[in-house]
């Protein structure tokens with residue numbers, strides 16, 4: 001064994017701009033060489049994580065490696081000795097200041113201070129059109145289905161749909177941004193008995209001479225609720241009344257209610273059969289409900305800046321014809337079994353089996369889970385997905401566990417490679433009101449998304465007018481809408497996906513703190529610097545790019561923040577957690593704010609510094625704007 005430093009490792013292109021991965025790969029080389037004389041330690045070090053993290057205390061450097069501590073035991077030496085061995089084999093090239101024994105702190109942390117020259121070179125690499133996220137080579141590109149939105153026919157878009165739409169949209173954008181092919185699927189709840197009930201009621205209304213074509217979604221939703229009430233027989237009430245010898249008049253009323261409800265239910269069931277067999281008149285009324293619902297749905301999605309279009313709709317109805325054969329297939333191959341008359345698939349580790357067909361006594365119908373199994377089959381086999389991501393409420397967790405397990409058992413998720421597609425439930429928590437209970441209107445109704453967005457835009461309009469009274473009315477309205485929508489979306493996306501959060505207009509519309517308006521404002525601030533530069537005739541034309549000079553601590557912090565961008569987008573794509581990107585953008589905006597406060601840009605001491613700082617501003621704008629776009633938020637020029 002020699003004590004000579006190893007030769008510099010070849011660094012993968014994608015590591016070039018990200019200090020953490022660049023440092024990690026160089027540490028990995030050192031780790032694999034440091035213990036060639038100690039077989040156990042050598043084996044442990046070979047696969048070890050270099051554990052590079054930003055330093056808590058900047059006085060000791062920019063990053064630290066904690067690799068030595070976990071290796072100390074196997075190597076049978078104090079962690080500081082391990083650290084010494086590592087640094088003897090470490091070659092950080094021109095990335096960092098030389099690492100010496102003085103760099104080892106405490107029990108064995110290795111402190112690393114990046115070189116300004118390295119940072120400016122890395123920024124140059126990041127400053128490419130793809131901002132460090134180049135197209136993937138063909139063999140790494142996957143097709144990913146993102147299941148989002150999932151509205152139900154004949155119901156208004158309410159606050160319960162918000163999260164599936166915007167989390168789904170953000171996750172889809174991030175996965176696309178890192179280079180995969182994304183297919184969005186809006187699994188609309190457009191089939192089954194409840195839909196048949198409202199279809200049936202509308203048909204009867206039309207037969208009674210009503211013009212059902214003029215009904216809007218509000219009206220259809222009322223009819224939907226009425227249809228459900230019509231079909232809900234008070235069987236228990238009647239039984240109790242019989243048992244207790246109720247007043248004859250009360251009995252008569254209950255009997256009428258129950259027989260009316262039984263009739264309505266029978267009629268709805270007949271309508272369902274007609275729908276299933278493609279009866280034209282029935283289908284036309286159903287289509288009318290679907291069109292009205294989807295028009296509203298797509299327009300709310302557009303207003304939310306979410307890319308959910310008509311061609312993404314693949315409703316439950318689109319699977320209806322496949323369910324009979326699917327269940328037969330499951331039974332034929334012994335995947336499903338009959339349990340108490342119902343057809344079920346048992347899944348290892350889950351107590352409740354996945355029911356795919358009700359018993360004869362229960363009506364023999366197919367279920368939500370049956371359709372979702374058909375959907376997995378189509379997504380994997382038909383659409384070619386090797387990953388399917390469901391952005392759906394956490395309360396459906398058991399449903400997805402059952403369906404994923406059953407589909408995998410059935411082989412519906414099998415890939416040509418012999419593995420199966422990865423099926424992931426990106427579950428989210430509930431939006432709560434100030435009282436800590438699910439967010440409702442004062443009268444206990446679901447909050448309509450349109451009214452929520454209207455109120456956000458109105459409140460944002462007031463806030464913007466107070467901040468900037470000189471905006472032209474037309475522009476002010478556009479800004480108010482953008483800020484209002486951004487506030488709602490950002491408050492949602494920035495909270496930990498799986499947790500519930502409390503909806504608060506005041507908090508989300510604040511221009512301070514981790515909010516949508518604060519981030520939009522950071523971009524506005526940068527753009528106003530460039531407007532002023534133009535007014536003063538300062539040339540920042542692209543043909544003559546200055547290099548990034550990194551001297552002040554705030555410049556270094558800003559540079560380090562910028563370089564983390566690609567990794568934070570990848571984190572969203574991998575972990576399906578938009579809040580990671582939000583936190584990143586907030587950190588970047590904060591680093592930018594410290595930078596402009598402490599490092600004058602237009603008033604910089606000399607020409608070269610001013611040009612370099614303008615370049616930092618320009619790159620910050622690009623990264624912020626790209627990141628906001630991934631959240632589905634459109635950056636503004638002024639506000």
Ligand code: ARG
Nearest residue numbers: 147150151187188189372392
């Ligand atoms: N329509 C369903 C609901 O409102 C959501 C659909 C989610 N997607 C799915 N593939 N199951 O609960």
